[in-house]
Amino acid sequence: MQPDDAPPDAPEDAAARKHAEALRRDREKAARAAQKEAARAEKDRERARRDAEKARRDRDRAARAAEKETERLRAEQERAVREVEREADRAEREAQRAALDADLAAQRAARQVERARLRAEAAREPGDEEGAADLPPGLAVLWRAAPVGRRGPRPGLTLAGIADAAIALADADGLAAVSMARVAERLGVTTMALYRYVSSKDDLLAVMLDAALAEAVDAAGPGDAPPVVPDGTPAWRAALERWCHDQLELARRHPWAVQTPAAAALPGPARVAFLERGLRALDGTALTWPERTAVVGRLSLHLLAEGQVVAAEAQAARASGAAGRDDGGSGDGPGGAGPAAHPALVDYAALLRAVTDPAVHPVLAQALDAGAFDDDAVAEDDDGRPDWGLRLVLDGVAAVVARAEAREAARAAVRRGGDG
Structure with missing residues (x-):
């Protein structure tokens, strides 16, 4: 309010104030x-930023x-590649394997064809023994005197020489060391040259075994069973004991001879001669032929x-001796912890006592x-006769022979009674 003594506003000032107020409000x-x-x-x-x-x-x-x-x-893509x-790679390997x-x-077919050709030529070989060409191949090689084939120069090998070379290998390194190549x-010949004489390893083993057995036949010499010995042993028993001893000696000289497969145990000349000798030992007994063959077979x-x-x-002794030479003379004996693994060489008595x-x-x-199970419980005779186990078998044979003689005596008595 204006003071009482203030002069009234002029109309222009009021309008200016209103205008200024309006401007302020507008601002x-x-x-x-x-x-x-x-x-x-x-x-x-x-x-916009968000x-x-x-x-x-x-x-x-x-x-x-x-x-x-x-x-x-x-x-x-890399996995696919x-x-x-x-x-x-697999297809390539399979192709290589197939090739x-x-x-x-x-190669096998070629070898079979070659062997068939050699066998066919062997069948036509004029030097073959009579009837050998009709034998199976594995058996014919044992009974053939001439080598297989007739083409080329005169052969420088013989079955005996081949057998000696193979036996030397087996004696030195065991049967596993024997192969056609070795x-x-x-x-000093090629393997294929050897096939002209023996067509397979089985044939080679058969030739080896028969040659080794021939040593026992040659050692026995010709002649019949030995006469009665001073202690009263019958001739047949002395002959069988010698026959058995020679076979055990063969195993001692050539340990591999009892390790050959059955395919090698063919009736070659030496084996047939040895069988003849075993049966001849029973000549003069009252045993029948089936009984004699049964005795020889069981023995x-x-x-x-x-x-x-x-x-x-024998193998343990050889290995122990070789080990002794290598280390200055120390080595296990055949019954010790040597390289031999046959059950009979184990200290069985000690194992039994432990359990x-x-x-x-x-x-x-x-x-x-x-001490019944100790190694020295049963000893050999002082004169080197076969061991107690073999004597036990021969005692059984003696009982069979005695029964056969009693049977023959009874039949003879019946015939005499009939004649009277």
């Missing part, structure tokens, strides 16, 4: 509008997804088992206490 309104517009612009800028950030994140996500997909596709390469199999099959190398089975023990002892309970096995314990 404030414009300022508020500007602030509002600035706030709206800031919101738009923030929204949208740009989201777009950037979307682009990065899309880029990573695209990179991952590219990596996956590349890995799949590796699989194709493996398949190609090798075909080559081996062709025998041919020892003889042969017993000697095969005993020969394996003898062979194992036998006298409360559970009283009889076995008594036998062990008595």
Whole structure:
């Protein structure tokens, strides 16, 4: 309010004030509008920034997804390439294996054809012994006097020389060392040249075994069974004991002889002669022919088992001697912890004592206490006769011979009674 003594406003001043007030209000309104517009612009800028950030994140996500997909596709392609390469390598190996199999099959077929040709030529060989060409190939080689084939220069090999070379190999290094290639190398010829004489390793083993057995036949010499010995032993028993002793001696000299496969045990000349000698030993007894062949057969089975023990002892002794020479003379004996692994060479008594309970096995314990299972419980005779086990078998044969003689005596008595 104006003071009482103030002069009243002029109309122009009032209008000016109103105008100024209006301008102030307009300015404030414009300022508020500007602030509002600035706030709206800031919101738009923030929204645009967020949208740009989201777009950037979307682009990065899309880029990573695209990179991952590219990596996956590349890995799949590499796996596919590796699989194709493996398949190609496998196909190549299979092709090589098939080619090798075909080559081996062709070589085997060629060898079979060559062997068939050699055997056919052997059948036409004029120097063959009569009837040898009609024998199976494995048996014919043992009975053939001339080598297989007739083409080329006069052969420088003989079956006896081949057998000697193979026996030397087996004696030195064991039966596993014998092969067609090694025998041919020892003889200074090719393997195929050796096939002109023996067509397989089985034939070679058969020739070796018969040649080794011939040593026993030659050692016995000609003639019939020996006469009755001073202690009253019958002639047949003395002859059989010698026959058995020679077979065990063969196993001692040539341990491999009891390790040959059954295919090598063919009736060659030496084996037939040895069988003849065994049967001849029973001449003069009252045994029938089936009984004589049964005696010889059972003795042969017993000697095969005993020969394996003898062979194992001989191998152990040789290996122990070789070890002793290598280390200055120390080595295990044939019954010790040497290289031989035959069960008969194990300290069986010690093993039994370790597991036998006298409360559970009283009889076995008594036998062990008595030394019945010790190695020296049963000794050979001082004069070198066969061991106790063989004497046990021969005592059984003696009982059979005695029964046969009693049977013959009874028949003779019946005939005499009928004649009277």
